[in-house]
Amino acid sequence: MTHDHDLVLRPTAAQTEAALNPPAGRNGGDLVVETLRGLGATTVFGLPGQHALGMFDALRRSTLTYVGLRVENNAGFAADAYGRVTGEAAPLLLSTGPGALMSLAALQEAAAASAPVLAIGSQIPVAGLGGGRHGYLHELRDQQASFRDIVKSVHTVRTASQIPSAIAAAWESALTAPHGPVWVEIPQDVLLAETAVPVVTAVDATPEDVVPRPELTAVAAHLLSTAERPVIIAGGGVVRSDASGKLRALAEKIDAPVVTTFGGKGAFPWEHPLSLQSWLEDRHTTDFLESADVLLVVGSGLGELSSNYHTFAPRGRVIQIEADLGKLESNHAGLGIHADARLALSALLETVEDRRDPSAADAVREVLAAVRARIDSQELTLEQQVLASVREALPDDSPSFWDMTILAYWAWSAFDARRPNTMHSAQGAGGLGYGFPAALGAAAADPTRPVLAVSGDGGAMYSIAELATARQYDLPVTWLIVDDGGYGILREYMTDAFGQATATELARPDFVALAESFGVPATLTSPETLSEDLAKALAQPGPSVVVLPALLRMFAPTHL
Secondary structure: OOOHHHOOOOOOHHHHHHHHOOOOOOEHHHHHHHHHHHHOOOEEEEOOOHHHHHHHHHHOOOOOEEEEOOOHHHHHHHHHHHHHHHOOOEEEEEOOOHHHHOOHHHHHHHHHHOOOEEEEEEEOOHHHOOOOOOOOOOOOOOHHHHHHOOOOOEEEOOOHHHHHHHHHHHHHHHHOOOOOOEEEEEEHHHHHOEOOOOOOOOOOOOOOOOOOOHHHHHHHHHHHHHOOOEEEEEOHHHHHOOOHHHHHHHHHHHOOOEEEOOOOOOOOOOOOOOEOOOOOOOHHHHHHHHOOOEEEEEOOOOOOHHHOOOOOOOOOEEEEEEOOHHHOOOOOOOEEEEOOHHHHHHHHHHHOOOOOOOHHHHHHHHHHHHHHHHHHOOOOHHHHHHHHHHHHHOOOOOOEEEOOOHHHHHHHHHOOOOOOOOEEEOOOOOOOOOHHHHHHHHHHHOOOOOEEEEEEHHHHOOOOOHHHHHHHHOOOEEEEEEEOOEOHHHHHHHHHHHOOOOOOEOOOOOHHHHHHHOOOOEEEOOOOOHHHHHHHHHHOOOOEEEEEEOOOOOOOOOOO
16 A cells, blocks of 8 residues: 555656756855745845855856845845735845844734745854854854744754755745744855755745634534624735635625725725725724624734724624634634634635625615714815825726835725735834835836835835835836825824824935935825826836825824
């Protein structure tokens, strides 16, 4: 009898010959790039450093496309976006110590957003590993420790023969739900040393499926089929698992209203009769969710933003489908189903019974009308006009990347993403500087369509150096910079809390002149001309900048 685990793929005669006689002059860096190619990677991001030169020299001998950014954190943001829009693990090549540490904020965002990033960093020579103080350049006592609290898994290499397996294991980890960043580190001397390890060809690193337990989906299906007022909260897990079609099918089968979290933007059609849109920071929505007798939460941990700052207190039964075991029932007790959103929704669709409720769409209209009335009462015409202009100018299939800025906070609640997996922001970890470098990563993934980045003037200063990257690679990214003279949202928070703001006002450059000095065309716009100017910039090939001087305000919170 033959079992699957007894089967071994036998090499062909040509493969045997190639293995016995590998090309001369290869080193550990070649094994890195060969493994990446064998896994299916086509594009890598990064920034070279002294210890990592073995990897970067090997790029010269490979067919991988390299996109080099000017700051490691920005390279991490670009890899994050590439992973989000393609669903592939995005390789990120870094150097030891300062170079590696500069990527931590980007990897935290990738972890929070479940973006698959394969970070490969160099290390000091093998002789220096182990925590001794040898005085090597860039030396850390335990470089892994800086990453272990952030990434999904850590993989250390000490010999050249370990490189393919370590990278393959990291790749599999990054792409097993929930997706996320992983860390591989390889000593400098291992990367530089000539190797007789055979050329790496195809590499098997198939991600594991996170399959729901059938008895749990059976109970969930029964609860949803017999519910009087079922409601669905759809989070980023629906987007990451490409499950928006199954979500819609389930909602329509049981007539359940759907609200999407800020990370789940685009998971459900904005104008659908059952769409509560994304107004989670609104008490009308929170009250409606609390009134559900069965609440299905898919791909969300119901964290701070998704729970209206933890004021949400469901009164009915909660069913939570979540691939991240640490998030399962971490905020609300219920029927926890540890599973990939797509697989769990597929199981529910097979077992749930049709349920008709003509009043569901009416209830949705009432909630949205109440939300609209609350916003309209606050005299925030400028903010709504600016957001509407962005929506009008942006092609439906163009991805957008939003920094931590007031216009983005509006967009979380009020922007119609129109397509799944097209609107992305840094709301996972909440760090500044995400928008523009992330947009460059998305443009590298697909340079055939324009990409939009949105930043405030404070966040824009984190990423100015990447104007050179945009120009060097001629990436079709239009960068909208809303200039209000400082950290606008912090100004609001401090004024509300203390009566005045401190450390929020910023000197800033002439953004138009600065962009043009990089060879990037730039336009100074106004709220009245924004839609036209933005559409024109997006239609042009290559990078562009649009600067909007405007003092925007947030709508009043309801959680206080």
